[in-house]
Amino acid sequence: MPFPTLGGSGTVPDNLSTAWTQARTVAGYVKEHSKSLRDRSAVQNVGTSEILDYVNQLASWREQLAAIAAMGTPMADYAKAQVANPAEDIVAEFNAMTAQIDATITNIVSTFPKDAQGRLLAKTWLGTNTGRTVDVQFTPADLASLRTQLNTLIATMN
Amino acid sequence: MVGFPTTDNLDEYWNRARSIARTVKDRSQQMSAAAAAGGVQSITILDYATFLADQKLALQACIVSGIVAYAQAQMMNPTADITTLFNTMITAIQNTVDWIVTNFPKDAGGFLLAVSFVGDGTGRTTPRLFTSGDLGPFKTVVDALLATLE
Numbered sequence: 001m002p003f004p005t006l007g008g009s010g011t012v013p014d015n016l017s018t019a020w021t022q023a024r025t026v027a028g029y030v031k032e033h034s035k036s037l038r039d040r041s042a043v044q045n046v047g048t049s050e051i052l053d054y055v056n057q058l059a060s061w062r063e064q065l066a067a068i069a070a071m072g073t074p075m076a077d078y079a080k081a082q083v084a085n086p087a088e089d090i091v092a093e094f095n096a097m098t099a100q101i102d103a104t105i106t107n108i109v110s111t112f113p114k115d116a117q118g119r120l121l122a123k124t125w126l127g128t129n130t131g132r133t134v135d136v137q138f139t140p141a142d143l144a145s146l147r148t149q150l151n152t153l154i155a156t157m158n
Numbered sequence: 159m160v161g162f163p164t165t166d167n168l169d170e171y172w173n174r175a176r177s178i179a180r181t182v183k184d185r186s187q188q189m190s191a192a193a194a195a196g197g198v199q200s201i202t203i204l205d206y207a208t209f210l211a212d213q214k215l216a217l218q219a220c221i222v223s224g225i226v227a228y229a230q231a232q233m234m235n236p237t238a239d240i241t242t243l244f245n246t247m248i249t250a251i252q253n254t255v256d257w258i259v260t261n262f263p264k265d266a267g268g269f270l271l272a273v274s275f276v277g278d279g280t281g282r283t284t285p286r287l288f289t290s291g292d293l294g295p296f297k298t299v300v301d302a303l304l305a306t307l308e
Contacts (some may be wrong), residue, residue, distance in 0.1 A: 054282035059280040105279070122270070131210055
């Protein structure tokens with residue numbers, strides 16, 4: 001077996017250290033994006049594109065976290081060792097975070113306005129025959145339920 | 159006395175108009191071929207409408223004093239009806255935009271029915287796909303636009 005290069009084009013999967021760093025980085029992205037969306041949605045309208053971009057991004061981050069979780073017990077043991085705090089249950093924290101990511105995605109998917117066939121009511125034409133489209137806007141009140149989910153999600157991350 | 163001219167001159171306006179028209183032609187040929195093949199994403203249609211709206215404005219910005227006579231001289235055809243050719247093209251562009259705006263699927267509230275969630279719980283979205291049958295009338299309109307462009 002050839003030596004596993006770092007950052008090259010080899011086929012050896014990420015090692016534990018890299019995966020642990022990636023998990024924390026992704027969690028940081030989730031937290032910052034969620035805080036930003038929560039704060040802005042509380043005080044101003046938010047367009048449908050931003051909500052859909054957010055949920056698509058959550059989906060990508062969720063897949064990355066799932067791939068890291070799939071590394072199994074060695075990954076969990078490595079994370080515990082890195083945290084070096086016997087009182088901290090890193091596996092439970094990870095699972096709580098990913099469960100709340102799922103809950104947030106589910107909230108958006110289930111509450112996003114759609115027609116009977118599931119087409120998203122996200123855009124309209126701008127003006128009369130301009131050929132340009134415009135996002136439907138959600139008010140702070142429209143997004144109260146999502147903010148509740150975001151607050152719960154943010155609370156799962158330190 | 160005016161300062162030395164740093165703004166566009168007739169040659170630049172004329173070449174810009176022809177270049178934009180070429181861009182419209184290329185994109186419309188792609189759309190016509192895609193419509194015939196089918197499987198065109200809703201986003202592609204919406205982007206094309208926006209593209210046409212942008213190009214129409216850009217073309218209209220090329221209409222400056224003296225451009226017709228300059229174009230006739232450049233084409234070495236003093237009787238060429240540049241104004242009619244230009245206006246016919248602009249009308250066809252707007253007709254195409256109008257057709258898309260009128261016929262793009264929408265609900266009673268005017269919401270464009272363009273995208274759905276994939277349905278696998280991931281939160282990812284997927285664009286609606288139009289078949290060649292769906293796009294037959296659209297292709298006719300696009301081909302009419304292409305007929306205005308040499």
